[in-house]
Amino acid sequence: MKTKGIFGYGKKTLMFQNGPRRVATMFVLVLAALSTAVSAQVASTSEAFRVSPAAKVPANDASPLTITLQDALERARANDPQYHAALTDLGVAREDRVQARAGLLPAVTYNNSFIYTQGTGQPTACALSATCPASRFIANNGVHEYISQGNAHEALSLTNYADYRRSSAALAQSRAKAEIAARGLVVTVTQSYYGLVVAERKYATAQRADTEAQRFLKISQDLQNGGEAARADVVKATIQAQQRRRDLQEAQLAMQRSRLDLAVMIFPDWNQNFSVVDDLQTPEPLPAFVEVQVAGKKNNPVLRAALAALAAANHEVTAAWGGLLPSLSVDYFYGIDSNKFAIRTDGVRNLGYSTVATLQIPIFNWGADRSKVKQAELRRDQARLELSHEQRQLLSHLQQFYEEANMSRAEMESLASSAEMAADSLRLVTLRYQAGESTVLEIVDAQNTLIQARNGYDDGQVRYRVAVANLQTLTGSF
DSSP states (O other), X not given: OOOOEEEEETTEEEXXXXXXXXXXXXXXXXXXXXXXXXXXXXXHHHHHXXXXXXXXXXXXXXXXXXXXXXXXXXXHHHXXXXXXXXXXXHHHHHHHHHHHHXXXXXXXXXXXXXXXXXXOOSOOXXXXXXXXXXXXXXXXXXXXXXXXXXXXXXXXXXXXXXXXXXXXXXXXXXXXXXXXXXXXXXXXXXXHHHHHHHHHHHHHHHHHHHHHHHHHHHHHHHHHHTTSSOHHHHXXXXXXXXXXXXXXXXXXXXXXXXXXXXXXXXXXXXXXXXXXXXXXXXXXXXXXXXXXXXXXXXXXXXXXXHHHHHHHHHHHHHHHHHTTSOEEEEEEEEEEEESSSSSEETTEXXXXXXXXXXXXXXXXXXXXXXXXXXXXXXXXXXXXXXXXXXXXXXXXXXXXXXXXXXXXXXXXXXXXXXXXXXXXXXXXXXXXXXXXXXXXXXXXXXXXXXHHHHXXXXXXXXXXXXXXXXXXXXXOOO
16 A cells, blocks of 8 residues: 555554545645634633723713703803893993902002103313202202102092993903893703704604505505505505605604704713603693783893882983092002112111102183083983883783793694694594595595694694793793
């Protein structure tokens, strides 16, 4: 027997017969065994370094974030630029008041200066006499003059006092405008929030309508195949199904648009992975109109802003009149004003004080101050007119918003009843059509009526919530 191949391993030698094919087969088996051994070793090594599930780093949570209306309001207050602009104006007005108050109080500064004056030059006969000046500029006290002294300055005038009062009124006005912005933000967020809720409802309604249209198309096709319906019914059902599919696409687009609008308002970064809570089924109660009217007169920020604007205009008139009256300023200096920078010079103490009182009396400035008075009076008259208008508008808006909220709440029960009857009507008409007692046009009309009734009920609930939010812009929370 001839030897066709030999495979040596260690001291053992294996002899193979039947040619190269047996050898190749043996190589494959050996490689498979080695691969299995290596895989087992790797698996055992991996098992030793495997991290327990509790110790694993959690992946990004893909579940949507549930947002309530209050959550949306808090997030919008943190991210809305217009609301923050109102808060910025409030902060600026507060600092203006601090600065105006500082103008009424004494200011203390510490001044350090050195004055060098050109002298008379080389000693001359003039320099030996007692009357010869030591410098060429007699306005200064010597060739070298050192000034190091504190200064307490106080300015008293009617303008400064009126400016402080005007800044206080401006602060009250800014505070009222910030409240207006906050309440207006509530209306905007409420509209966007419940707009998304209704968009999701309408999308669900469109899905049900599409399913009903497809079911009716199947019914009409089955009746046509059985000779119980005309071809025109199938054509009409097909057209209706296509229309419902287009309505479904439009509803999906509207829902996505509403989601994007709300996401821009409530998130500082781009985030669409959230869901809203549908709480339209539990509307909040509406108080009596007398209570609303009292709260509107007491808590209306627009009226407070108009009152503060009138007060600021009155103080502006007073400040303008202050330009026509005398003003008094007092300065107290203490420190060094000497030819040498020293506390003592030749046994003399250089530290000393001086006081300067100045009374400034305006005489003539080509009518500029009287022009400022005229401007201030014009602004005051305008502010008075705006206040009167806001008072009348408050009474009008209170009644309008209350009547709209009251009517929309009363309509919700009727809208809910209409939606239920429309659904029952579609069911009955479909049964009658299957029995051959109604036409395809009645089916289409019942489907359209059901969609309109459901969407009308959803819109009515949002209308009530928005009407309440508008009413609360005038009265505050109930």
